[in-house]
Amino acid sequence: MHLPTLRQLQFLCALADEKSFSRAADVCNVTQPTLSSAIKEVEAILGVQLVEREARGASLTRAGEAAVERARAILSSAADLVAAAHQAGEPLTGHFHLGAIPTLAPYLLPRTLASLRASHPELKLYLREDQTDRLLEGLRNRTLDAALIALPWPASGIETEVLGDDEFLFVGPKDHKLSKANSLQPDDLNGEDVLLLEDGHCLRDHAVSVCSLSPSSASSDVGATSLATLVQMVAGGLGVSLLPRIAADAGVTAGTDVTLRTFDKPVIGRQIGIAWRAGSPREAEARMIGESVREALSTRKDAATP
Structure with a gap:
């Protein structure tokens, strides 16, 4: 034939x-x-x-x-x-296509990539930053080998491994009442103008879910495309917001006139995880990259100010 x-x-x-x-x-x-x-x-x-x-x-x-x-x-x-x-011959050599959501990529990848380059010099890592749904589609159609995403995020045909927790912090203008309050609970955000990322960003959904924001608080006509923009909007007095600790520790609020504070009981807003297509021959390599990310998260946590 x-x-x-x-x-x-x-x-x-x-x-x-x-x-x-x-x-x-x-x-x-x-x-x-x-x-x-x-x-x-x-x-x-x-x-x-x-x-x-x-x-x-x-x-x-x-x-x-x-x-x-x-x-x-x-x-x-x-x-x-x-x-x-x-992969059977020598893992993490040749081309590997890794995706990451925008609220992780700038704050997590630099340290991770340095470690991967040092330990796997033959690895040629190609990066793609995009929203979760498009990254998962990339895994399904095999244009991506793995993706760093925020969990929970249910998706058929995709397997994940949790790498660490990411706490949500309050960020507001210095003169805002919640910035100066003696105590701070997630419920305190209801009734406030809570600025969030645009629709399609998983951080928006996690923030609404974890803090049980009312529709009136979460449905602002103003939406940011990045965490840096979100911080600038808060500094401009447009409202308050929630910021992942991984971004705060990376200095996303540096040089801005905002207050950054934890809630009285820490709010674990999301988990950071790595995802791959179910049945992928590169699962073992995805887990190896995940372990490098886990180490970077652990180092960041140890270095953070209590």
Whole structure:
């Protein structure tokens, strides 16, 4: 039986993504005639038309859509084969694609990466910062090998390991009543203008859940895209907020006129964890990276001011 080659399947998937023979050829670093010929060969092997050739590009037939779905699975399995062989020979060598949410990446990765580079000089680590849902999708479609996320965050087909806790701190303008109060409880935030990150950031959901914020407190028309922006908004007197200790310890409030304080009973707002696709051949490597992160968290905790 004559079968399509992996390279031909790569061409087909590139064409599905780019919807243009010329752009797909550029992505695959081949000439357009070479790519076009390869697609025709696949169609001949399968005995069905896969692509509608149009004046302004190309689109898939129904048979083409089904073929691309299977082609992606085949290419992913081939990549898993290579990854498993590398991991069996020597773990954490070659390419590893790691994702991290924006409320962790700037504060956790620098120390972690330094440790990984020192202990695994052959590792080529590629980083992607994005929101949780998109990182998990990257794990499922195998464009990421592991991701650092905040837990709990239920997701089908994903396995996780908890690496440490992250406390939520109160941050407010220096002259705010809660900044000067003798005691501070999470319930004190209800009725206040609580500034949060925009929808899509897991920190927003964790803050609302842990502190049981009322809709009127949590549904501000003003949303920040980063913790640094959030702190600046607080400093500008727009409201109060919650800040992960990992960001506070990294100095995200430095140079701003805000008060940072713990609640009377520490509020563990989230857990920091590492996630990977269930069944991934790189699970052991993901756990090794997680252990490096755990060590960085432990060092940070020991160095923090009580």
